[in-house]
Amino acid sequence: MDRAAETTAKIIAAATEVFSEAGFSGARVDEIAARSGVNKATIYYHIGNKKVLYGEVMHNVMGNLAMHLARDVKEAQTPEQRLKAYVRNFVATINLNPHLPPIIMRELASGGKNLPEVATKDMNAVVGILASILEDGATRGDFAVMSPFIVHAMILGAIILFKVSSPIRARIEVLPEELKGDRISPEVAAELERLALKMVREERQKD
Amino acid sequence: MDRAAETTAKIIAAATEVFSEAGFSGARVDEIAARSGVNKATIYYHIGNKKVLYGEVMHNVMGNLAMHLARDVKEAQTPEQRLKAYVRNFVATINLNPHLPPIIMRELASGGKNLPEVATKDMNAVVGILASILEDGATRGDFAVMSPFIVHAMILGAIILFKVSSPIRARIEVLPEELKGDRISPEVAAELERLALKMVREERQKD
DNA sequence: AACTAGTTTAACTAAACGGTTAGTATCGGC
DNA sequence: GCCGATACTAACCGTTTAGTTAAACTAGTT
Known part of the structure; x- marks a missing residue:
């Protein structure tokens, strides 16, 4: 160099x-x-x-979020595994890059005016990847038909909120140890994966 | 005056x-x-x-988030209805108060240093309300045992992210009409309620 | 060593910023 | 109308900020 x-x-x-x-x-x-x-x-x-x-x-x-995500997701075999990989990829990205959530959040708070065009394209692509996972799962009858963006908002919203709330969580009483700390712990990541899957699964029993 | x-x-x-x-x-x-x-x-x-x-x-x-929430939730009869009221209350609060998400997000991005003590207490109370809803539902066998904070992060994270992403969503192609616009539409709110319930329900069939 | 191009610096600058000051306006009571 | 208290203003202030400049420094080449 x-x-x-x-x-x-x-x-x-x-x-x-x-x-x-x-x-x-x-x-x-x-x-x-x-x-x-x-x-x-x-x-x-x-x-x-x-x-x-x-x-x-x-x-x-911001790197190339969509590219890394696409690679990770591609290596999985089933829609369920791919959805898990989707969640895991975001968790890993944010744990590796703790500066990302604060920067993203401020940008979002300001309406994304300064987000480079490439970031918008990335988001488009990210939602597109999730859409194809959900579609594939729905075709197989494992997943329900649902809005990729809403699912994406719930997953990413939780991950980001979790990450940035770290100092506040430290002040909230009665939280178990794996819910404290700056990193998203493996337990929390596993729970997010589980819940994501639960959300998208085709319901076996109609209400 | x-x-x-x-x-x-x-x-x-x-x-x-x-x-x-x-x-x-x-x-x-x-x-x-x-x-x-x-x-x-x-x-x-x-x-x-x-x-x-x-x-x-x-x-x-920030008003008294927890107080309003407690009142709304209290009027509902079953844990399911209370969880719906929980989601609905946040959606209504944010639709009524569009300045809240950007301000909260920036505060969270900065580690919550400027959040008044009363706000932290409110967050404590909000998570406490959700905890009691989930606990009640679990006691009745309708809900699974799960972490209130993670559920809270998924719900609130989605609502906040949805709200502040409005200008960016407008630039994301292939989104249906009810996913665009500044307000959280009744359709989106209903979907968030549905997904929240789906997440917390006791699974009827073990994998 | 001299030269050159690229890199870095200490000192500086104009504009912007949060805050202040002296003066003016308004209101209600007498 | 006068007075005192409160509310409001135009102009001002000292500090801070992003950015600039001329000179010094560095490294490579001849």
Whole structure:
């Protein structure tokens, strides 16, 4: 890695942290500079300005969600396994990338105005992957016909909310140990998988 | 309503909008002043400073979630009806109070540092209400034993995510009409109720 | 060592920001 | 009408912010 790339990487890493903690408006370029160990003008030299830096961070942090998801899901055999892989992939992504939920949530809170076009396409693709899982399961008679987006909102909403509520959960009494802590524990992940499956299954007994 | 109360109400209303759109750091006191139709110094006269104003807005926008919820849930007869009332109450609250999700989400993104103690108590109480619904249902053999917090995260996570994703949903293709729009439609609300019930029901057939 | 291009810096700048000040307006009581 | 208290204002203030600049530094090449 050459010098410019190394410096840029340091800047992006620090910016990811600071933007994750404080949001775009709350983040200070001076703070990002201090955390990356470079002079503030270096950021302007390599990146351009605060907004472009934010865009880089968003692009970086979001990665290629849909691509990774598609790969993981593809390796599973049945719709049930694929749905589990769907949930597991999000849990793993968020556990690996703790800066993602705060950044996403602030963006969503602001109406997604700054989300790059590629992020919107990714979301389209993610919902599309879930749609095909559900469709396949429905064709086999294992899943009920239902709205992919609503299922997606319940799964992802829970994962994100779970993740960011970590400091608040610590203040809520009477929560078992696996419901505390910053990471989504294997127990919680398993429960989310179980509930996702339960939600989509064709009901065997009509009310 | 006397003069001071009227001015204060105008300030709080404008502040609620601006904080909802831009977050704490992004909101400009000048903007809040302009929207409320008063001079900026009037805000400092009546409220004190930006942070206190934010606290007022948060206190105002969060109201007494748990109290309203408890009342609605209490009027229902069976655990199933109470769970439906639980979902319905959140949907109604958020449809009535569109500024709540963005504000909550930003707060959660920042680790809940600015959430008033009363808000944490409310969350405690909300999860407690759900816990008693689930417990009651489990005692009757209708509901499975499960974690109230995870169920809560799936319901509330979906409702919040649904609400704030409105501008992005508009850009996602192939969504049916009732999944578009700013409000959570009755169809979507009904589906969330149905899925919540499905999630918590005692499974009639073991795998 | 000299040169060059790229990189980084300390110091600086204009604009923006939350907050303040001195003065004015309004209201109710006497 | 006068007065005091409260409410409101235009103009102002000190600090902070994102961004800029000229000079210094670094590394590679000849």
